[in-house]
Amino acid sequence: MADVDPDTLLEWLQMGQGDERDMQLIALEQLCMLLLMSDNVDRCFETCPPRTFLPALCKIFLDESAPDNVLEVTARAITYYLDVSAECTRRIVGVDGAIKALCNRLVVVELNNRTSRDLAEQCVKVDATDSSYPSVNTCVHYLKLPEYSSEEIMRERLLAATMEKGFHLN
Numbered sequence: 674m675a676d677v678d679p680d681t682l683l684e685w686l687q688m689g690q691g692d693e694r695d696m697q698l699i700a701l702e703q704l705c706m707l708l709l710m711s712d713n714v715d716r717c718f719e720t721c722p723p724r725t726f727l728p729a730l731c732k733i734f735l736d737e738s739a740p741d742n743v744l745e746v747t748a749r750a751i752t753y754y755l756d757v758s759a760e761c762t763r764r765i766v767g768v769d770g771a772i773k774a775l776c777n778r779l780v781v782v783e784l785n786n787r788t789s790r791d792l793a794e795q796c797v798k799v800d801a802t803d804s805s806y807p808s809v810n811t812c813v814h815y816l817k818l819p820e821y822s823s824e825e826i827m828r829e830r831l832l833a834a835t836m837e838k839g840f841h842l843n
Contacts, residue, residue, distance in 0.1 A: 677703050679720050686729045689736055694743060697733070701746040708753035723754055727764040730754075731771035734778065741786070744778060 685700030704721060711717035733739055733747045754761040765771050784790055821827040 677707055677720075682721070683725060683729060686726070686733070689733070689739065694740070698743055698746060701733075701743065701750055704750050705746060705753060708750065708757070714757050717757075723758070723761045723764050727751065727754060727761055728768050731765055731768035731774075734774040735768075735770055748775070 682700050682704055685696045686704070688694070688697045688700075704726065707721060708717060730747050730751050734744060739747075751761075751765065821830065
């Protein structure tokens, strides 16, 4: 992933009609891999700065013709930024209509359609609050704790998560 050119990635993210959607999807998948597999957050944020990339990602949500598969990967990229830094939230809120566009996508979710359901799950992750639970990323060995409003809520969420089937701590 070190050979990914951020300027090309950003250019492809801003494409969005016809065959260009394929390039946009490739760019989104590359960005997700870059964010997910990075072992140095500072270097990653220098390469793909949130101030540049998050507005581009939000604009994809503002495109009413964007298909669910593109939006699902877009929402995933946004959540990867948020996983690394809650400070990225202000960049998302700063894009006019972005939050409304995310919420509007939740309204029309088809739960029997896997892509649509995946999109909804990613949109909900973007809007994490005290009701969110911890998540883990086994690829890079970290436990992500949302910024809870109190230590008591954090304790409750951690205990509840450890009681879930399939949640294992070594």
